[in-house]
Amino acid sequence: MLTGELRSQVDAIWNAFWSGGISNPMEVLEQITYLLFIRRLDDAHTLEENKALMLGKPMENQVFPAGADGRGRDYQELRWSRLKNFAPAEMYAVMSEHVFPFIRNLGDEGSSYALHMKDARFTIPTPGLLAKVVDLLDHVPMEDRDTKGDLYEYMLGKIAAAGQNGQFRTPRHIIKLMVAMTQPTPKDIICDPASGTCGFLVAASEYLREQSPQLFSDPVARVHFHQWMFHGYDFDNTMLRIGSMNMALHGVDGPDIRYKDSLSEEHAGDEEKYSLILANPPFAGSLDYENTAKDLLAIVKTKKTELLFLALFLRLLKPGGRAAVVVPDGVLFGSSKAHKELRRSLVEDHKLDGVVSLPAGAFKPYAGVSTAILLFTKTNSGGTEHVWFYDMQADGWSLDDKRQPLLDEAILGPTPAQPLTEAEHTKNNLPDALARWTQRGGSEKSRPRAAQSFCVPKADIAAQGYDLSLNRYKEVVHEAVEHESPLAILSKLQALEAEIQAGMAELEGMLK
Numbered sequence: 001m002l003t004g005e006l007r008s009q010v011d012a013i014w015n016a017f018w019s020g021g022i023s024n025p026m027e028v029l030e031q032i033t034y035l036l037f038i039r040r041l042d043d044a045h046t047l048e049e050n051k052a053l054m055l056g057k058p059m060e061n062q063v064f065p066a067g068a069d070g071r072g073r074d075y076q077e078l079r080w081s082r083l084k085n086f087a088p089a090e091m092y093a094v095m096s097e098h099v100f101p102f103i104r105n106l107g108d109e110g111s112s113y114a115l116h117m118k119d120a121r122f123t124i125p126t127p128g129l130l131a132k133v134v135d136l137l138d139h140v141p142m143e144d145r146d147t148k149g150d151l152y153e154y155m156l157g158k159i160a161a162a163g164q165n166g167q168f169r170t171p172r173h174i175i176k177l178m179v180a181m182t183q184p185t186p187k188d189i190i191c192d193p194a195s196g197t198c199g200f201l202v203a204a205s206e207y208l209r210e211q212s213p214q215l216f217s218d219p220v221a222r223v224h225f226h227q228w229m230f231h232g233y234d235f236d237n238t239m240l241r242i243g244s245m246n247m248a249l250h251g252v253d254g255p256d257i258r259y260k261d262s263l264s265e266e267h268a269g270d271e272e273k274y275s276l277i278l279a280n281p282p283f284a285g286s287l288d289y290e291n292t293a294k295d296l297l298a299i300v301k302t303k304k305t306e307l308l309f310l311a312l313f314l315r316l317l318k319p320g321g322r323a324a325v326v327v328p329d330g331v332l333f334g335s336s337k338a339h340k341e342l343r344r345s346l347v348e349d350h351k352l353d354g355v356v357s358l359p360a361g362a363f364k365p366y367a368g369v370s371t372a373i374l375l376f377t378k379t380n381s382g383g384t385e386h387v388w389f390y391d392m393q394a395d396g397w398s399l400d401d402k403r404q405p406l407l408d409e410a411i412l413g414p415t416p417a418q419p420l421t422e423a424e425h426t427k428n429n430l431p432d433a434l435a436r437w438t439q440r441g442g443s444e445k446s447r448p449r450a451a452q453s454f455c456v457p458k459a460d461i462a463a464q465g466y467d468l469s470l471n472r473y474k475e476v477v478h479e480a481v482e483h484e485s486p487l488a489i490l491s492k493l494q495a496l497e498a499e500i501q502a503g504m505a506e507l508e509g510m511l512k
């Protein structure tokens with residue numbers, strides 16, 4: 001959790017960029033990302049230096065090699081700890097002419113965040129702005145992993161607040177709910193084929209740190225966590241850089257964050273590779289139909305990206321693999337052949353576990369479209385007996401364009417610090433949704449369909465043409481209202497008529 005002082009420091013950095021002539025929030029975040037990366041390189045080099053000194057051995061992994069670069073500058077002068085002390089004009093020259101060429105060629109290290117720096121562009125316009133931002137960043141504590149991660153999340157939130165590229169950002173509390181419902185394990189191989197800023201992968205990594213801390217004591221499990229567990233694909237290079245840095249600052253050393261058009265033939269080779277998929281794929285995204293993978297079109301012949309992504313998820317999951325994905329409500333009740341066939345397949349060929357209907361304002365101010373979370377398990381052999389439905393009416397934040405928190409931070413999200421009162425539940429349904437999800441195989445089966453959550457047998461869903469919209473099955477309880485007898489109502493009407501006639505007669509008398 002960020003302190004007010006740290007928030008103020010980030011705000012000061014952000015405002016320095018804006019007053020210095022960079023007003024595009026994505027460009028601000030990109031430049032901050034590069035500077036954080038440069039600072040991180042120096043920290044890594046210092047760690048290796050200290051290790052070598054302690055062991056009395058030569059350094060094994062030198063980030064900054066001995067000697068000079070191709071332009072005659074000592075590599076050691078490219079380190080953050082040296083660079084920050086230069087005069088503004090010299091700092092600017094070294095940064096643009098030496099540091100950025102250096103980080104663009106670090107891809108051979110193999111780490112994804114280094115790989116994505118190959119296209120790094122230095123766009124800070126003046127030496128004065130650079131010196132100011134470097135000084136501000138240097139005073140931000142970056143030693144603690146939680147602080148680093150929270151700082152970057154706060155900056156990602158500022159992109160969303162600026163109203164640009166908000167489509168890349170799923171609300172963090174919704175992500176945490178989806179992660180908690182799928183319960184990642186140390187043996188999972190997790191993928192987000194529309195990764196954006198890697199919010200789902202970050203949340204999964206944080207969940208594992210909290211729930212399975214023992215994995216870091218096991219050398220095999222630890223290597224799996226850092227090198228093989230997390231996979232994210234996107235076809236926006238800016239998002240890849242930002243997502244890679246987000247993972248790095250949350251303490252994941254070598255995630256697989258790659259450039260890939262997930263719906264194209266490029267997914268060949270990834271079939272049945274992953275045990276968990278967490279995603280919020282693009283709704284009505286642009287589609288190169290000619291290059292769309294033929295095996296996906298064989299499942300659903302459509303141009304709708306949300307349907308093709310669902311077909312892709314089924315391709316990518318191992319048998320027994322599970323998924324939690326955000327879909328627009330149209331997926332639940334669309335009447336096209338592609339819509340119906342995909343829903344039929346989820347129910348009959350695999351195991352559809354649950355449908356969580358999200359509040360209509362969950363993605364405001366960027367989109368007002370109604371959405372839901374689909375939770376399913378790939379089986380290739382059916383398995384759906386009941387489908388659990390949850391009618392989420394409040395997620396802890398106002399459902400207008402401002403999306404302000406309605407409760408204290410400690411009782412927001414799916415796992416609050418203390419149980420919520422009934423009044424607090426009306427403002428934050430997430431903890432209740434998570435608790436009831438865990439009971440979907442037991443007590444939830446006997447809940448009436450007028451309740452906020454309930455189960456529907458597969459036969460009922462098949463009878464409704466595999467319609468998955470909650471309102472198709474939810475029963476509305478009408479409160480009993482006592483009505484007067486017809487004779488009493490007639491008597492009142494006759495009395496009212498007499499009053500009107502008397503009033504009209506009095507009015508006529510006045511006019512005469």
